[in-house]
Amino acid sequence: MIRIQNISKRFGAFAALHGIDLEVQRGxxxxxxxxxxxxxxxxxxxxxxxxxxDSGQVFFDGADVSARAVGDRGVGFVxxxxxxxxxxxxxxxxxxxxxxxxxxxxPAKAVIKARAEELLQLVQLDGLGRRYPRQLSGGQRxxxxxxxxxxxxxxLLLLDEPFGALDAKVRKDLxxxxxxxxxxxxxxxxxxxxxxxxxxELADRVVVMDAGRIEQVGTSEQVYMQPATPFVAGFVGxxxxxxxxHLVRPHDFEIADGGEPLLVDNVxxxxxxxxVEGSLRGAPGVLEIDIDxxxxxxxxxxxxxxxxRRSHQFTERAMP
Amino acid sequence: MTKSAPRGSTRLLRRSVLPGFxxxxxxSLGWLTLIVLIPLSTIILKTTGMGWDQxxxxxxxxxxxxxxxxxxxxxxxxAMVNAxxxxxxxxxxxxxxxxxxRVVGAIVDLPFALPTAVAGIALTxxxxxxGWIGRWLDPLGIKVVFTWxxxxxxxxxxxxxxxxxxxxxxxxxxxxxxxxxxxxxxxSRWQVFARVILPAIGPALLxxxxxxxxxxxxxxxxVIFISGNMxxxxxxxxxxxxxxxxxxxxAGATAIAAIMMGAxxxxxxxxxxxQAIMRGR
Amino acid sequence: xxxxxxxPVTERPATRRLLIGLALGFLLFFLVLPLxxxxxxxxxxxxAAYWASVTDPDxxxxxxxTLLVAAISVPLNTMFGVAASWAIAKFxxxxxxxxxxxxxxxxxxxxxxxxxxxxxLFGAQGLLGPWLMAHxxxxxxxxxxxxxxxxxITFPFVARxxxxxxxxxxxxxxxxxxxxxxxxxxxxxxxxxPNIRWGLLYGVLMCNARAMGEFGAVSVVSGHIRGETNTMxxxxxxxxxxxxxxxxFAVASLLAxxxxxxxxxxxxxxxxxxxxxxxxxx
Numbered sequence: 001m002i003r004i005q006n007i008s009k010r011f012g013a014f015a016a017l018h019g020i021d022l023e024v025q026r027g028x029x030x031x032x033x034x035x036x037x038x039x040x041x042x043x044x045x046x047x048x049x050x051x052x053x054d055s056g057q058v059f060f061d062g063a064d065v066s067a068r069a070v071g072d073r074g075v076g077f078v079x080x081x082x083x084x085x086x087x088x089x090x091x092x093x094x095x096x097x098x099x100x101x102x103x104x105x106x107p108a109k110a111v112i113k114a115r116a117e118e119l120l121q122l123v124q125l126d127g128l129g130r131r132y133p134r135q136l137s138g139g140q141r142x143x144x145x146x147x148x149x150x151x152x153x154x155x156l157l158l159l160d161e162p163f164g165a166l167d168a169k170v171r172k173d174l175x176x177x178x179x180x181x182x183x184x185x186x187x188x189x190x191x192x193x194x195x196x197x198x199x200x201e202l203a204d205r206v207v208v209m210d211a212g213r214i215e216q217v218g219t220s221e222q223v224y225m226q227p228a229t230p231f232v233a234g235f236v237g238x239x240x241x242x243x244x245x246h247l248v249r250p251h252d253f254e255i256a257d258g259g260e261p262l263l264v265d266n267v268x269x270x271x272x273x274x275x276v277e278g279s280l281r282g283a284p285g286v287l288e289i290d291i292d293x294x295x296x297x298x299x300x301x302x303x304x305x306x307x308x309r310r311s312h313q314f315t316e317r318a319m320p
Numbered sequence: 321m322t323k324s325a326p327r328g329s330t331r332l333l334r335r336s337v338l339p340g341f342x343x344x345x346x347x348s349l350g351w352l353t354l355i356v357l358i359p360l361s362t363i364i365l366k367t368t369g370m371g372w373d374q375x376x377x378x379x380x381x382x383x384x385x386x387x388x389x390x391x392x393x394x395x396x397x398x399a400m401v402n403a404x405x406x407x408x409x410x411x412x413x414x415x416x417x418x419x420x421x422r423v424v425g426a427i428v429d430l431p432f433a434l435p436t437a438v439a440g441i442a443l444t445x446x447x448x449x450x451g452w453i454g455r456w457l458d459p460l461g462i463k464v465v466f467t468w469x470x471x472x473x474x475x476x477x478x479x480x481x482x483x484x485x486x487x488x489x490x491x492x493x494x495x496x497x498x499x500x501x502x503x504x505x506x507x508s509r510w511q512v513f514a515r516v517i518l519p520a521i522g523p524a525l526l527x528x529x530x531x532x533x534x535x536x537x538x539x540x541x542x543v544i545f546i547s548g549n550m551x552x553x554x555x556x557x558x559x560x561x562x563x564x565x566x567x568x569x570x571a572g573a574t575a576i577a578a579i580m581m582g583a584x585x586x587x588x589x590x591x592x593x594x595q596a597i598m599r600g601r
Numbered sequence: 602x603x604x605x606x607x608x609p610v611t612e613r614p615a616t617r618r619l620l621i622g623l624a625l626g627f628l629l630f631f632l633v634l635p636l637x638x639x640x641x642x643x644x645x646x647x648x649a650a651y652w653a654s655v656t657d658p659d660x661x662x663x664x665x666x667t668l669l670v671a672a673i674s675v676p677l678n679t680m681f682g683v684a685a686s687w688a689i690a691k692f693x694x695x696x697x698x699x700x701x702x703x704x705x706x707x708x709x710x711x712x713x714x715x716x717x718x719x720x721x722l723f724g725a726q727g728l729l730g731p732w733l734m735a736h737x738x739x740x741x742x743x744x745x746x747x748x749x750x751x752x753x754i755t756f757p758f759v760a761r762x763x764x765x766x767x768x769x770x771x772x773x774x775x776x777x778x779x780x781x782x783x784x785x786x787x788x789x790x791x792x793x794x795p796n797i798r799w800g801l802l803y804g805v806l807m808c809n810a811r812a813m814g815e816f817g818a819v820s821v822v823s824g825h826i827r828g829e830t831n832t833m834x835x836x837x838x839x840x841x842x843x844x845x846x847x848x849x850f851a852v853a854s855l856l857a858x859x860x861x862x863x864x865x866x867x868x869x870x871x872x873x874x875x876x877x878x879x880x881x882x883x
């Protein structure tokens with residue numbers, strides 16, 4: 001239902017996006033994942049109509065909306081730092097989108113009020129309508145921002161680093177909650193993140209971006225297990241590069257007779273595994289491998305024999 | 321409305337979703353042109369319109385030269401006093417706690433709020449031989465009123481807040497950690513101040529100095545009462561402009577104004593170059 | 602206190618007290634005493650003499666003119682300040698820093714020169730002088746000249762205050778409003794204006810203080826016609842030069858009172874809304 005066609009954008013001498021093409025289906029939950037400067041936020045803002053591409057088009061349901069003003073696109077946008085109106089209380093913030101409609105299209109005051117109440121319930125902030133943004137916690141502000149965006153019944157919900165400013169625990173709770181909300185309301189959502197864990201956990205499909213280009217689009221399984229480019233292999237999940245251009249995930253190593261000898265430099269517990277750092281004889285660089293925590297931890301200075309179970313190979317030319 | 325802006329990186333305006341650029345920009349530029357640019361350009365017009373001889377005859381007469389010396393000299397002296405005491409006041413306001421601190425902080429801005437003529441007559445009365453302060457100085461043979469000392473005191477009054485308000489935020493933002501690091505490395509408190517704090521606030525202090533100096537060179541209201549206005553001795557340059565105007569010598573007034581502005585801009589330019597060097601270090 | 606005293610990054614109590622004493626002494630002599638002396642001199646011959654000076658017809662005319670000049674110039678520069686800061690803070694365009702520098706220009710011009718330029722433009726020998734004369738219109742030595750000079754002098758005040766404030770606030774709020782369907786005016790009235798109102802008030806306050814107190818520029822263009830083109834600061838000068846010290850200081854005390862009200866209001870804004878507080882904006 002959303003089609004992005006050949007979008008390019010420069011800021012002065014800096015090329016933020018090069019010829020981006022992307023399609024998003026109705027009801028999908030899409031993550032734009034990439035390091036800072038990869039162009040993901042610019043792309044999100046172009047879809048919203050907050051930023052204008054130098055070339056290319058954006059289609060909603062087949063209609064070219066490139067020239068349409070942001071207020072007429074029917075998108076909900078959740079800003080990274082929420083952009084809540086400080087001088088309005090929570091209910092007024094949520095009602096804003098309805099109360100600025102042209103008189104003919106504006107619902108009656110009572111209707112707006114009821115709608116704000118409804119949304120407050122939806123985001124589990126019932127009774128906090130008269131509070132001001134500064135009296136709320138980060139997670140609560142985030143949910144107000146979401147309710148405000150949802151009030152105009154957008155066909156597309158866009159979120160810029162929605163959990164970026166929150167602490168780890170709140171972030172986890174909100175993530176799960178947002179996922180449920182997305183399903184419940186049948187929304188189509190796109191969110192920007194630099195946190196791969198967040199992207200892999202939440203999104204139906206992940207769009208991995210770097211330096212203004214899309215590196216790969218796929219399910220979390222696909223981008224993790226079948227990275228299309230060395231960048232994706234390196235950015236999504238951990239990996240170690242072996243001589244010859246093989247990229248191997250730490251858990252894709254096994255201890256095996258006849259493997260390569262690894263001199264153990266450091267061992268520590270990481271989740272359900274031992275993380276072993278060491279170096280291959282005669283090769284520069286540090287190798288990270290995970291071995292089952294049920295096994296005994298190797299001692300420092302010990303040499304163990306290891307072998308990759310599976311690896312991703314890219315031609316040397318494509319290596320970063 | 322911004323659609324007509326040319327595309328590509330050479331365009332003047334980056335397209336934005338927010339409206340009102342043309343309206344606000346148009347009004348701003350129009351008002352700026354009418355109120356500031358056109359009137360100021362008359363100085364240039366008038367200066368270029370007069371002959372070189374005439375320009376030199378009035379602009380560099382003995383009387384005018386004496387006035388420039390006095391104006392620039394007292395402004396520099398006052399700005400120097402303000403650099404020292406302004407830094408002291410800013411330091412005390414940022415670093416220490418004492419009763420009445422908020423009131424003191426508010427008082428610092430008095431010269432911004434008090435009309436200069438009021439300051440002028442108040443200072444003159446205070447430092448006159450019969451005044452509250454003058455009666456203590458007079459027996460010591462210190463004459464303030466109708467001398468360059470009085471002019472400097474008036475300029476210290478008007479210039480103080482410029483230094484304090486420039487230095488204060490920089491001092492407040494200066495992390496204690498660098499001072500702690502210096503102290504751990506064995507620096508004495510004075511060494512920390514001279515080697516760590518002063519270089520960090522140097523550019524701000526210089527900006528404050530420059531602002532106080534520029535204000536002092538052009539200052540009129542607070543000075544004319546205390547200066548006595550003796551041609552060649554205590555006649556400041558702005559007063560000389562007024563005198564020329566009262567004699568309907570527009571050309572003379574303009575020549576002096578042009579020279580003053582040129583000299584002020586040259587000094588400010590030199591200071592900003594110095595700042596660039598300090599920052600680049 | 603003890604803990605602070607032993608900290609490596611502050612001074613010994615004695616040094617501290619000495620520095621505080623020096624700073625306060627300096628402020629007392631240079632700022633506080635002049636302020637007190639204004640009121641003391643004004644009341645030197647009692648309340649009756651003070652009252653007579655303040656209610657003198659020429660003094661009342663000066664007060665009226667000062668209020669009129671401020672009432673015209675402050676709103677004009679407020680509108681300009683809001684428009685300029687909107688254009689500068691919410692849009693990216695070339696030459697922005699040049700525009701900001703030009704707005705600050707009146708700050709670096711001597712008040713006397715600020716008056717002079719309007720004499721050169723509108724005076725009898727000025728560029729537009731003959732045309733004005735032919736149409737029997739007066740600008741110099743009349744109220745329009747005083748207003749113009751005041752507008753010039755106070756030109757940057759509101760813009761100067763709002764530009765950094767609006768730049769710091771960024772565009773997020775406005776973009777959020779627009780994305781929710783608000784029009785330009787709705788965004789300005791419901792979102793931007795509430796965000797900048799205290800900064801705006803602060804700028805207006807300082808603009809007004811300067812507009813009412815301006816001396817040099819106004820002195821050049823006014824012609825000092827008693828009861829007609831004398832503002833309060835000019836009236837103070839005339840009375841002072843006529844050795845009517847009580848009269849001069851009585852009118853001056855009104856201006857000093859205005860300055861104190863301005864300072865108090867300004868301080869309240871600073872404390873209450875954290876404007877200009879060092880570090881408060883981080």
